[in-house]
Amino acid sequence: MQPRASISGHTAITVILAHPVAHVRTPQAMNAHFDSLGADAVLVPLHVLPEDLASVVEGLRRMRNLRGIVVTVPHKEAIARLCDDLTEEARQVGAVNVIRHETDGRLTGGQFDGEGFVAGLRGAGHDVAGRAVFMAGAGGAAAGLAFAFARHGAARLTIHNRTASKAEDLAARVRAAYPGCETRAGGADPAGHDVVVNATSLGMHAGDALPLDVARLAPPMLAAEVIMAPEVTPFLAEAARRGCATHGGKPMLAAQIALLARFMGAV
Ligand SMILES: NC(=O)c1ccc[n+]([C@@H]2O[C@H](COP(=O)([O-])OP(=O)(O)OC[C@H]3O[C@@H](n4cnc5c(N)ncnc54)[C@H](OP(=O)(O)O)[C@@H]3O)[C@@H](O)[C@H]2O)c1
Structure with a gap:
């Protein structure tokens, strides 16, 4: 592998916190994105345990050349409480996946899971505006997606989750923020929807159950996935077998990379 050309005292430092x-x-x-733009910036992975998160963030806050922090599992919710300001999207979702380090040391938390997913769909020529969306899942990623679907003009959103109370709670929060999108919790049947999304973690491991009733998938539905590996999950394979168009999880990350880099001010 090619070594990075140079890291100097001028380089914009960003980190990702994970465990x-x-x-x-x-x-x-x-880092490939920074290289493609010729940006003098780098992203470094930091392994941080939940019990150390507050002290790590306090230390990062004092590093004057730290431009931003990308945040992933399991820190997205806890770190929201350590930020000084939150964007509207982060406040809605109650979780942060990126932080901008302001010049005065303040930390502004943002949330781009949903924006990245919608941008990835758009990049593939799919829009949620005016469409009926069915989403399986009510965890962290699903919350970001739900608010983004409503924000981008989905006409209807049905949320199905193993723990039904979480689907009901998320649906109520989305309804309150976006009354124009008819949002409700529902069962596993996606019939009557235009876009059907798996936002659970089901499909990452061999033998996982299917996230929804795939027998009810039919064209012209679009089946879309948050899981990146495997590239073709059992849900996508079942949808394709029934003649539906499919959209994998990779574009969500690819679209987010540019959004996160810009939010941190690293490019
Ligand atoms: N492509 C990307 O850029 C991107 C970005 C972020 C996340 N992701 C992916 O999104 C997925 C979800 O992440 P997350 O952060 O939202 O996780 P999470 O907060 O732990 O939520 C997991 C979701 O999956 C459901 N689930 C898990 N095991 C289940 C089972 N055995 N049966 C039925 N439902 C089950 C959960 O249902 P309950 O509520 O009932 O537990 C919940 O809805 C992961 O695969 C992650 O890799 C992808």
């Missing part, structure tokens, strides 16, 4: 950290793909993607 565990070895599996994260953002450093490779972000």
Whole structure:
């Protein structure tokens, strides 16, 4: 592998906080993005345990050349409480996946999971505006997606989750923020929707259950996925077998990389 050309005293430093950290793909993607733009910036992975998060963030806050912090599992919710300001999206979701280090040392938390997903869909020629969206999942990623679908003009949103109370709670929060999007919790049947999304972690491991009733998938539905590996999850394979168009999880990360770099001010 080519060594990075140079890191100097001028280089904009960004970090990603995770536990565990070895599996994260953002450093490779972000550093390739910096290189492609000729930006004098670098992203470094930091392995941080939950019990150390507050003291690590306090130390990072004092580093004058730290431009920003990317945040992933399991820190996204805890770190929101350590920020000085939150963007509207981060406040809605209650979780942060990127922080900008302001010149006065303040930390501004942002949230781009949903924006990245919608941008990835758009890049592939798919829009949620005016569409009926079915989403399986009500965890961290799903919350970001739900608010983004409503923000980008989805006409209807049905949220299905194993723990139904979480789907109901998320649906109520989205309804309160975006009354124009008809949002409700629902069962596993995606019939009657235009875009069907898996936002659970089901499909990452062999033998996982399917996230929704795939027998009810049919064209012209679009089946979209948050999981990046495997590239074709059982949900996407079932959708393709039934003649539906599919959209994998990789564009969500690719679209987020540019959004996160810009938010941190690193490019
Ligand atoms: N492509 C990208 O850029 C990107 C970005 C962020 C996340 N992701 C992916 O998104 C996925 C979800 O991440 P997350 O942070 O939202 O995780 P999370 O907060 O832990 O939520 C997990 C979700 O999956 C459901 N689930 C887990 N195991 C299940 C099972 N055995 N049966 C039924 N439902 C189950 C959970 O349901 P309950 O509420 O009932 O537990 C919940 O809805 C992960 O695969 C992650 O890699 C991708």
